[in-house]
Amino acid sequence: MASPAVITPADSRVRPQWPVAALATMSVAVFLSVTTELLPTGLLPAMSLDLGVTEGRLGLLVTGFALMVALFATPLGIAVARFGRRGLLVACLFGYAACNLVTAVSDVYPLTVGARLIGGLTHDRSRPPWPGSAW
Numbered sequence: 001m002a003s004p005a006v007i008t009p010a011d012s013r014v015r016p017q018w019p020v021a022a023l024a025t026m027s028v029a030v031f032l033s034v035t036t037e038l039l040p041t042g043l044l045p046a047m048s049l050d051l052g053v054t055e056g057r058l059g060l061l062v063t064g065f066a067l068m069v070a071l072f073a074t075p076l077g078i079a080v081a082r083f084g085r086r087g088l089l090v091a092c093l094f095g096y097a098a099c100n101l102v103t104a105v106s107d108v109y110p111l112t113v114g115a116r117l118i119g120g121l122t123h124d125r126s127r128p129p130w131p132g133s134a135w
Contacts (some may be wrong), residue, residue, distance in 0.1 A: 029093060033123060036100050037065065040116075051109045058109075061116045068120025076125055088125060095122035 040047060040061050048058045080088055099119030106112040 033096065036096075036119075037123060038062075040103075050107060051112060053109050061103075061113060064113060065116045065120040065123070068117050069124040072121055073124050076121065080125060092122045092125045095119075 040058070044055045044058050047061075048055045051058065096119055099115045099122060102115035103112055103119065106115060
């Protein structure tokens with residue numbers, strides 16, 4: 001879909017209009033993404049009590065998330081390169097939201113770990129297409 005153009009009165013040059021709503025939506029998504037990526041770090045004591053594990057063991061939630069992002073960035077990028085950026089972005093954001101929801105309501109450590117690991121994969125794939133998806 002072509003972006004709407006604005007013709008300036010001073011001259012007849014055409015300039016594209018900024019997709020303000022899309023950029024604002026993605027800005028909020030980036031903020032929430034980074035927040036939920038790092039949130040368990042500040043909640044380790046409370047989460048460890050709720051899940052019945054030590055703070056050190058619970059720290060693996062953050063480590064595992066980061067490892068999934070680091071290890072699978074290139075392989076997943078190659079695997080999903082043929083998909084459209086916007087569709088992939090939407091699917092990954094919904095997947096990431098679902099993983100965060102499971103993490104928030106889970107009271108079982110293995111389920112929480114699984115949600116964080118899958119969340120790392122969806123987070124990884126939702127990041128690269130963001131800048132180009134606004135257009």
